[in-house]
Amino acid sequence: MTVDLSIPSLLWMYALMLVPLGIFLYLRLGVARALLIGMARMSVQLVLVGLYLKYIFQLNNPAVSLLWVAVMLVVANLAVLSKAGIRRGVFFWRSLAAVAGSTLFVSGWFILVAIRPEPLYDARYMVPIVGMVLGNCLRGNVLSLERFYSGIRQNENEFTTYLMLGATLREAIRPYLRRALKAAVNPSIATMATMGIVSLPGMMTGQILGGALPMEAIKYQISIMICIFTAMVAASLANILLSLPVAFDDHQRLREDIFS
Amino acid sequence: MINFENITLRVQQQTLLDGTSLHLAPGDKLVVRGPSGCGKSSLLKCVIGMFPIAGGSVHVDGMELSANHIPQIRGRIAYIGQEPVLGAESVREALLLPFTFKAHHGNQPDEKEIFQTLERLHLPSSILSKPSKRISGGEKQRVAIARALLLGKNIFLADETTSALDPGSKAAVMAELFRPETTLLSVSHDPDWIDACNRIVEIRHADLQETGKGDGHDG
Structure with missing residues (x-):
């Protein structure tokens, strides 16, 4: 201990x-x-x-734990939209669906498929794991949303050119989507590549300080890194794709009133 | 071909056009004149749904400009601005960019067709390997026109297209855009361009008025 x-x-x-x-x-x-x-x-x-x-x-009541998870998701979602510089009122539900869907799927996978605690809804696993995945994929979501919409806004002529050359909205946004996702994942890839050498990750350090064996802690650390990365990529992509119907008008013009 | 019916265009509080109409027949070469900021460029952009229409309607080839028809309308029109964006790394990629989209899959031109189109616009075939960012403004414009020609477009919206061109390039561009089968809606201050048009329309007091040649006042 x-x-x-x-x-x-x-x-x-x-x-x-x-x-x-x-x-x-x-x-x-x-x-x-x-x-x-x-x-x-x-x-x-x-x-x-x-x-x-x-x-x-x-x-250790599943309803209470889930309620706490829901609070974390709502607060995280508000933070994403606010930092990405887009209006909460327009994107709230869509962004919540993207963030919650990705986080809960990945955390659920980790808890139900890999850890399988007794009981499965054990709050000691559910709350910290969801919190850790959520907290770490926030930055990726902010970066991808911000880069995506600012990319289109700053390159309006280029975007219009794609449409004029016959691109559908999905085809015309692809270069900006690529750039946004790259910006979101690059720091995480760099962090993963140096983990253990340049930095000792927080979760692993915490577990070791808590008395866990280093090899045990490492397995959890690897798993949580995979969870964070997967949730971040899925949430970033889902967030952008779900936002498209409200961000563009019926002539595929980027709506100016979506920016806060 | 292009019909504006009682259209109103506004920028914030300013009314650029107030319930005015204009009809272009196939093969028309029309130039719009008027002082700066009077709405010439906005008129061109509204045809392709890039400037919102506050009232009235626009029809292109019988199709009303609406969410349902916007992809087909954009597919038939080439918009050539003062500084066209090529949207790809190299000139070859820029020319072939539209054929990477579903709408033009399978219609990719062969090398011979590309070379012939470049030649018509006085562009050497060696330009294909150049980075898009390294070519001059005039070359960019001709590459953008070549791309439109490769797509088989015959409705052109040209906004001050010749303003940055040398005389040789200008002649090549005009030869292509003023072919009998093309319909041209343009904005220009260039006397040669205005001379070559068969119709001149002036924006006066938020209205489109057809004028005779030498009757307009530009800003």
């Missing part, structure tokens, strides 16, 4: 933050306030999550 961190120990960890804070103030970067707010938010949110999870794990 892990050595429990006492409150004074945690305060010593907060003390370490004086280093970046001091650097920011000395260099007048103007981000000290943002750092303090970010730190405060992180602390409060994690304390709350710690409390929620404690009760969710104690209850």
Whole structure:
């Protein structure tokens, strides 16, 4: 088991933050306030999550766990749309379907096919795995949506040319779809390629600190990386494809009112 | 061939055209004139559904410009702007790009046809291997026209097409676009181009008015 961190120990960890804070103030970067707010938010949110999870794990009720998963999905979806610079009101349900469908399918595969815990709906597996997959495929979704629509917007003449040359909407968007997906997956491929050498991944480190054997932790780490990557690619593609009917008008013009 | 019926075009609060009509017969060569920002380019773009129509209707070859017909209408028309986008890495890929789309699968031209089309536009066959980004504006325009010709299009929307061309290139482009069988709706300030057109229309007070040659005022 892990050595429990006492409150004074945690305060010593907060003390370490004086280093970046001091650097920011000395260099007048103007981000000290943002750092303090970010730190405060992180602390409060994690304390709350710690409390929620404690009760969710104690209850181990599938309905309660699924409700928590639904909350995570909705919040994640709102974050994706907001950061991608497109209007939540227009895309909310479509994006939710893409993000939730991909995350739940991949997490379900991991839990039901590979881990098979007893009971299958064990909250200790369901909640952290869905959370980890979801959290990690957010960036890919934001990047792909943002790159896709900004790509078409910035290359309107090129896009129009494709249509004029007889391309259907699906054919005309293909170059932008390719670029958007590449932008989304490239960082993850680079991360995977250096994992274990340049970085020790969080999940594996956490499990080892929690007392797991390194080889056991590695198997989980490999599985979660595959889950994250698959969910990210599927969600990014589904998100773009599902958004097409509302993003273009009936003459295949990109609607300007979709941008926030 | 191209019929505008009581069309209204607006940009934000400004009305460019207000319920006006215009009819082009097959083979017509029509040039639209008028001051900058009066809606000449918008008129051209609305034919291919790239500028929204606030009122009225547009018909091309008897088909109303609507969601159902837009792919067929775009399939029959070539739009040549001042700076055409080739949309591919090399000139050869640009010429063959439309044939990668379902609508033109199986109709890919052979080498001989490509060479002949390039020759008609005074383009050397060596241009095929050049990167699209490395050729001049005038060459780009001729490649875009060559691509339209390879697709068998005979309705052209030309927006200031000759403005960046040298006299030789201009003559080659005009020879192709002013063939008897092509229908041409254009915007131009070029006196030679305007002379070659059989119809001149001017946008005045949000209305399309047919004028005689030498009667217009450009901005």
